[in-house]
Amino acid sequence: MTELRQLDETLWEIPASDRPDMRVPARVFADPELLDAIRTDRSLEQLQNVATLPGVIGAALAMPDIHQGYGFPVGGLAATEPPDGVVSPGGVGYDINCGVRLLATAITADELGDRKETLVHEIARLVPAGAGREAAVKLNGTELDRVLRGGPAALLELRGIGTDDDVEHTESGGRLDGADPDTVSPRARQRGSGQLGTVGSGNHFVELQRVARVLDEPCAQSYGLEPDAVTVLIHSGSRGLGHQVCTDYVKRMDANVARHGIELPDRQLACAPLSAPESQDYLGAMAAAANFAWANRAAIAHSVRKAIRTVLGTEAAASTRQVYDVAHNVAKLEPYGGRELCVHRKGATRAFPPGHDEIPPDYREAGQPVFIPGSMGTSSFVLAGRQGSMQRSFGSTCHGAGRRMSRTGARKRVQGAELRRQLEADGITVRCSSNRGLAEEAPFAYKDVESVVEIVERAGLARRVAQLRPIGVVKG
Amino acid sequence: MYRWVEHTGELELELEARSERGLFQEALAALGGLLSERAGDEGADASSVLHQVSASAPDRATLLAEWLSELAYLAESAGFVPDRVERLEVSGNALDATVVGHRASLPHLVKAVTYHRLGMWDEDETWRARVILDV
Numbered sequence: 001m002t003e004l005r006q007l008d009e010t011l012w013e014i015p016a017s018d019r020p021d022m023r024v025p026a027r028v029f030a031d032p033e034l035l036d037a038i039r040t041d042r043s044l045e046q047l048q049n050v051a052t053l054p055g056v057i058g059a060a061l062a063m064p065d066i067h068q069g070y071g072f073p074v075g076g077l078a079a080t081e082p083p084d085g086v087v088s089p090g091g092v093g094y095d096i097n098c099g100v101r102l103l104a105t106a107i108t109a110d111e112l113g114d115r116k117e118t119l120v121h122e123i124a125r126l127v128p129a130g131a132g133r134e135a136a137v138k139l140n141g142t143e144l145d146r147v148l149r150g151g152p153a154a155l156l157e158l159r160g161i162g163t164d165d166d167v168e169h170t171e172s173g174g175r176l177d178g179a180d181p182d183t184v185s186p187r188a189r190q191r192g193s194g195q196l197g198t199v200g201s202g203n204h205f206v207e208l209q210r211v212a213r214v215l216d217e218p219c220a221q222s223y224g225l226e227p228d229a230v231t232v233l234i235h236s237g238s239r240g241l242g243h244q245v246c247t248d249y250v251k252r253m254d255a256n257v258a259r260h261g262i263e264l265p266d267r268q269l270a271c272a273p274l275s276a277p278e279s280q281d282y283l284g285a286m287a288a289a290a291n292f293a294w295a296n297r298a299a300i301a302h303s304v305r306k307a308i309r310t311v312l313g314t315e316a317a318a319s320t321r322q323v324y325d326v327a328h329n330v331a332k333l334e335p336y337g338g339r340e341l342c343v344h345r346k347g348a349t350r351a352f353p354p355g356h357d358e359i360p361p362d363y364r365e366a367g368q369p370v371f372i373p374g375s376m377g378t379s380s381f382v383l384a385g386r387q388g389s390m391q392r393s394f395g396s397t398c399h400g401a402g403r404r405m406s407r408t409g410a411r412k413r414v415q416g417a418e419l420r421r422q423l424e425a426d427g428i429t430v431r432c433s434s435n436r437g438l439a440e441e442a443p444f445a446y447k448d449v450e451s452v453v454e455i456v457e458r459a460g461l462a463r464r465v466a467q468l469r470p471i472g473v474v475k476g
Numbered sequence: 477m478y479r480w481v482e483h484t485g486e487l488e489l490e491l492e493a494r495s496e497r498g499l500f501q502e503a504l505a506a507l508g509g510l511l512s513e514r515a516g517d518e519g520a521d522a523s524s525v526l527h528q529v530s531a532s533a534p535d536r537a538t539l540l541a542e543w544l545s546e547l548a549y550l551a552e553s554a555g556f557v558p559d560r561v562e563r564l565e566v567s568g569n570a571l572d573a574t575v576v577g578h579r580a581s582l583p584h585l586v587k588a589v590t591y592h593r594l595g596m597w598d599e600d601e602t603w604r605a606r607v608i609l610d611v
Contacts, residue, residue, distance in 0.1 A: 068486075070486065094587045187549070191549075191552065195584075201585070202611070239584075240587075254538075254591060255534060268592035407482055408482040434583070
């Protein structure tokens with residue numbers, strides 16, 4: 001078993017000397033109990049593999065929700081330095097810009113009352129999730145190009161979906177520069193064209209919640225989160241378009257990795273120097289897919305507002321505002337220590353501290369909002385980025401609770417129908433077309449989100465602002 | 477013969493056959509079985525559908541991944557569940573095939589076929605392979 005050295009209360013390290021091919025240490029934010037869970041799969045070995053990438057700076061890092069992935073572990077992040085440092089599509093993942101958007105309504109859970117069930121059912125009716133559901137928004141080729149370049153701002157111009165305020169309160173304004181639709185393959189475009197405005201399946205969802213606890217009142221006020229307010233959390237990504245972009249570029253880079261003189265411990269880490277043509281093409285395609293994902297969440301939010309209008313009225317829909325939207329699978333060029341680095345976040349969330357100029361002006365004093373979804377039936381958390389993230393984790397924090405059990409394992413422990421009854425008994429209205437899919441996402445299949453969040457707070461990466469409890473969930 | 481091994485976030489497919497060609501047939505059977513388990517009734521159609529599938533790769537293991545990738549794409553884009561191979565030509569590191577199956581209402585289950593721990597090898601006169609799918 002790999003020995004970890006404890007560096008401080010929340011940080012553990014495998015030194016670079018542990019393997020001859022490691023260029024930097026591998027470090028994980030955790031406590032002893034989370035480490036025990038982390039050791040049960042291959043995630044630490046995968047983190048060590050990340051530490052072998054050419055041009056990797058500082059350390060290969062992992063958040064406390066780390067679990068085994070392919071190439072990078074999920075919950076992993078690494079920064080590389082151009083021009084010879086590499087970009088690796090596996091360091092972003094197949095679901096490019098999988099992320100989370102939080103909406104806050106102006107009504108409380110008490111005021112919602114017994115209209116909750118009707119609202120959840122209306123959201124399920126309007127937001128396509130699961131098998132065979134068609135796109136909420138259909139785009140032709142030219143329109144798709146505009147969305148790939150411009151993200152939700154383009155969707156607002158084209159179809160009146162979303163608001164300027166939504167765009168302003170989205171990470172990177174919902175748009176990565178340099179998006180190039182010409183680097184997105186026809187197959188990727190075909191896979192994405194029928195999926196805009198759809199949630200997907202697996203651990204993606206639309207969740208109705210209430211603000212159960214405010215833990216940092218000034219921050220919560222900045223974010224517009226009132227006690228007992230009804231909120232809606234949307235978890236989705238770039239759908240088939242992003243999946244295909246990653247597939248295309250893993251294939252292309254894998255075919256060229258030897259030509260760059262790179263040896264890798266795992267083919268899924270296929271990469272190329274940032275200066276190489278295939279890397280520039282990947283960054284263009286990845287940015288396009290990221291913009292598509294932000295547009296996807298904008299389209300889903302539009303459907304949620306329509307549901308609110310139908311059930312609660314026009315004023316309720318108009319006063320439903322977007323708190324923020326964060327990506328947790330993306331690679332971005334960001335400045336650290338006077339250098340521009342390519343920060344790969346695969347299951348990690350940007351968490352910029354107070355004063356950072358990329359944060360919307362109304363949040364700049366509080367710090368960037370971060371959303372950590374719990375597993376189904378458990379709490380989610382709103383955090384605020386802290387200065388420690390810039391010093392310790394390339395401006396990053398965790399993204400969720402992290403799986404700790406396989407889907408089969410979860411299905412063996414609980415039947416979907418029984419889980420549905422348990423959730424309903426806990427006051428959570430469930431709309432999910434598949435009992436099998438429901439069982440696979442059972443709360444016990446995930447790490448304890450409260451433990452994960454506590455670690456990132458103790459590590460100084462982010463601070464808890466509010467706890468959100470689920471009152472309804474829509475899944476594919 | 478095939479076997480699915482589940483990990484925390486992925487599906488590992490282990491294949492065995494008497495020949496390399498057999499591995500491709502087993503891979504189709506495995507994916508067809510997986511999709512059939514998940515298929516819904518809405519829009520299902522038992523009548524046979526044929527698809528032509530072509531792929532090429534730098535080596536046979538990657539060709540196997542590409543084969544599965546093409547079949548997964550047909551599942552997502554056309555609701556196609558593969559039942560059997562009617563014609564399979566594997567030459568060098570390329571293949572051309574006619575696949576028979578049926579339509580069903582399918583979740584978008586397979587995001588991608590990865591290169592993680594991808595392998596194909598001959599052991600004790602049995603061909604074996606391992607492919608990991610992101611689901």
